[in-house]
Amino acid sequence: MEQKLQRLLETTRRLLRRGAYSNLTKLLGKIHPADIAHLFRYLNDKEQPLLFGLISEPEVAGYVLAELDHAVSARLLAQLNKQQILELLQNMARDDAADIVQNLPEELAAEILGLMKDEESEEIEELLQYGEDTAGGIMATEIFSLREDLTVREAIQALQDAGDVEMVFYLYVTDEHNHLVGVLSLRQLLTVSPETVLRDIMIRDVISVRVDMDQEEVARVVEKYNILAVPVVDESNKLMGLITVDDVIDVIREEATEDIYKMAGASDEELLLGYQAFKIARLRLPWLLTNLFGGVITGYLMWRFKVTIRDVIALISFIPVITGMGGNVGGQSATIVVRGFATGKIDMSTLRRVLLKEMRVGLIMGMVCGLTVGLVAWGWHHNPYLGLVVGIAMTVAINVAATMGVLAPTFFKRIGVDPAIAATPFVQTANDITGILIYFTTATLFIRYLH
Template identity: 70%
Template sequence: MDQKIQMLLATVRKLIRRSALPNLANLLKKTHPADIAHLFRYLDINEQRTLFHLIDDSDVAAEVLSEIEHSSSAQLLAQIDKDTIVEVLQAMPYDDSVDIIQNMPEELAEEILSSMHDDESEEIEQLMLYREDSAGGIMSTEFFCLNQDLSVQQAIAALQEAEDAEMVFYVYVVDDERHLIGVLSLRQLLTVPPQRLLRDIVDTEGLISVRVDTDQEEVAQLVAKYNILAIPVVDDQNHLLGIVTVDDVIDVMRQEATEDFYKMAGASEEELLYGFKSFKIARLRLPWLITNLFGGVITGYLMWLFRMTLEQIIALVSFVPVITGMGGNVGGQSATIVVRGFATGRIDFSTLRKVFFKELRVGIIMGLVCGLVVGLVAVLWHGNIYLGLVVAVAMATAMTVAATTGVLAPTFFKRIGVDPAIASSPFVQTANDITGILIYFSTATLFLDKLSS
């Protein structure tokens, strides 16, 4: 938390404790909506409700709610009267209203929709038909488009009267049936003779659009790849339905990255919804921990199978945590790189061969270096050169195998349609523990005569 927000939070809490609501209302009027929204994550539900009721401008209230997590916004709105909810939601862009309504209890959501103006409720209900994580689910229907038969002069006049459009950095050009023809930048529009028709100057070659059912992650990748501020959304017949703006894309990227990190940690973003409900949070985390638990049991069983080797060379126990730990680290690093590569589009099945051999080479280099270091430690510690050789060879092999496992596991899950972010981490950790122990004790068994002499 930066110093500005820290001071603002302390002031807000002090004014709430003293019930100095008029002073607090004046403070909120001077505070940017984004800063007000930032405060909400540090306040409990009662403090949030007090703060929200003091925002007397519905447009400001709508902007604040748009900046908060949609689940938190829905939870807050459920605490206030229905008329206020309707007023605030009607002041918001439709795509944000949809996200909040979808997080409300079904009964309340239906009441809100029935209380809205007919045209607004129809627009919102139409957007709710699309998947939440699709282009249709995040698009804005308040955009600016013009007919191709208009002149440049008429287009500029129409732009000057535009009020409700979310973003007028681009002018989308359509035909009489609202098929998307092309796109114009404002610069293009202002640098051509006023009598020319839009159809004659519109850019059709450089037009980038997405279908309404395109995954939001793919939409974000296209916006980032082509450095555009908005991307049009069309249906199967190429009718222009809406646009996805860069601010929505930033939200998507943050959401997808957060989701991937939660999954790779064996947790879930749902935990945020449960707050401090320990049993529900434990239920979400347990499946992945149990996966690792069974992996640990298998690892223990393998050590039991090699008990004769251990009984003869007890010094081998010293390096079990090192072998399994380093293998897990290397595998986790490779898996993270591949999962993130799939998520951002930097890695796909066509580039996978290069990625595999790159990680293989990296694994070999790191394995040789770490193997030599730990082998030298084994010799100096236990005074047995063959023990050092066993530990060095096992370490180098285990780390190389771990690096390749970190590539192959996410690829396998991606190929069979399972989210690699959620499945790779426990699988890679377990697989590397098992292979590390197998490699270590198999190598030790091969050199058993030398070790015991």
Template identity: 75%
Template sequence: MDQKLQMLLDTVRRLVRRGAYPNLSKVLAKSHPADIAHLFSYLVPKEQQILFNLIENTEMAASVLSELEHSTGAFLLEQIGRETITEVLQEMPYDDAVEIIRNLPEEIAEEILTTMQDEHSEEIEQLLQYAEDTAGGIMSTEIFSLREETTVQQAIADLQQAKDVEMVFYVYVTDAHGHLVGVMSLRQLLTVSPATQLKDVMVTDVINVRTDKDQEEVAQLVAKYNILAIPVVDEWNKLVGLITVDDVIDVMREEATEDIYKMAGASEEELLYGYKSFKVAQLRLPWLITNLFGGVITGYLMWQFKATLSEVIALITFIPVITGMGGNVGGQSATIVVRGFATGRIDLSSLRQVILKELRVGIIMGAVCGITVGLVALIWHGNPFLGLVVGLAMISAMTVAASMGALAPTFFKRVGIDPAIASSPFVQTANDITGILIYFGTATLFISHLH
């Protein structure tokens, strides 16, 4: 946090503690909505509620809500009167209002939609029909478009009068039936003869998405083509909405956060429960139970090799090293593949190269670590065959771990399951089991030389 925000946070906390709410209202009135929203991540729910209730300007409150996590915004709105909720939501862009309403309890959401003015209610209900994580669910319906017969002079005049649209990065062109047929940049619009019709100068190859397109794929398209906005069309190619770069940034942040939570065996749903320990524990336990059973299986395998372990007790020295390094390598490979899927850098057509690359990396890292730990075993216990066993096991375990780290997310992707869930519980457990099998299997082969 920079110095300015830190000073603002300290001031807000001090005024809340003192109950100096009039002074706090004045501070908020002079602050930028984005700065106020940033403070909420450092405040407990009670402080968040106090702060939000002190924002007197409805437009300011709407701007703050637009910058917050949607679940947090819904929680704050639940604490105020229904009439005030309606007023705040009416000041928000429709796409942001829809996300807030999705997170409200169903009975409150229905009441709000009934209370809203017809125009707002119709737009929001239309957006609510689309799935939450699709282009239709995140698009804005406030879009600037013109008919193809419009002249450049008239287009500029219309653009100057376009006060209701959120952002205008490009001029989208439609035919008489509302079908998207072209696009023009604002620079192009200003450098063409005023009498020219848009259909004579527009670009007809328009990058667009359907309403049912997954939001992550939309973000990848915007990043790939370096555009500031992307139009949304229905199944008949009619222009129905627009997704701007600020929406895409939100999607990227949400998707990255979701992947990180899943890879850690947690869930973003925890944010909804605040400090409710039992609820949070309930969300995390399934992943931990998976690792628990994996640990039990690992212990069972070690018990099966008890004869080998009892004959050469020195083998116990390197069990944590073999399993730990395998888990680390597998986790690295899984993270690379999961992130590659998320950003679009890896797809099913390039998987073979990715898996072979991770296999080669595993062999190289395994060789370096295997030689190192083998020398440690030789120096420590004075047995060259123990060093050979530990070194070979390390090379094999790390190679298998790297391959499994790439293969597990790939398998989940192919069967239609989010690959992020494979990275932590599945890969870690699988690598512990294979590491133990490889280590003790190798030791059993050389048991006669290890005494």
């Protein structure tokens, strides 16, 4: 599959360079829209509009826009005239259209909404009221539901008459005020008497989510109960929309990507900036500056212990391994905690057990690594006390690093900051500082035996 997409990308680029647009139009007509969307990830800001302009079918263009990052889709649309934008948005699901409109310049977005039919613009404006990362922001509003007082025969007829609405294997049942009261499967509908009333066979315990629930929480609900879709309700339990498993997969991918970028001190915005070096550097610099100042503090601490270093120059040999191991262990613990928070496997109620577990693991790893590096120091510099100092410092530093890896993300989460931010830049910097302090404090205590 990857080889096929690679060949497709090479062919597309070659045709774009040659200006063979008619050939490229024919090629796009034979490609699945998802594969066309895949090509955009590897094209620059000049190539993307050219390729998008060659998609002849509005339905295909709408599908491609829905598959792209919303900011990229908005940028492509902004280069078209208003009538073209309107036509493309009308060929998309309302939730995808709302996400793209949200990323358009405000003035243009207002004009487009004004040109839409009243019903369409109202639906999109309603979706725009919800946060982009909430259940309301990702739900489909064109949802099929059945009244609880219908018979099975009437329900099947309604199902056959249904138009282009979001539908899965579950059928949601509502009362006369559109409150969600039950759910049943297609199999249930087809295996009972046609005169049976839906309220008599529906399952009343419906798994649903609120419109203001965070999309990560929605993904956890779908994962926990192994369902293909989840209905979205408001505070009065009125059925507002539906989130299907394909939307959930997108959420999981987006959130995982975002966490990975943050843990590296970067941002997923870089993907939208293409090759704009100065803008990308501006996104990365804050966290690099955090490490920079952390390094300066570490250097200052070493300067404060200059007498200890001068008297026992052999101590310099183990500075990299003390700080490096602490940073690695802290990063491992932080990654586990951040991912645990993201998946819901770790929360404040289980945090104490996680902390104690990481401390025990840190102690075991610290003792093994401390013993190893202590023996190396003894054999290298022929001083058992130097081995003892290095071994103790390594043991304590690793244990502290493991503890820091749990506490730092927890602190960030408590103050309302995404804990992924703390995973690498903050934890590594903090562990460098604490590692140096532990190492040279231990060395100073044993200074008389190290000469």
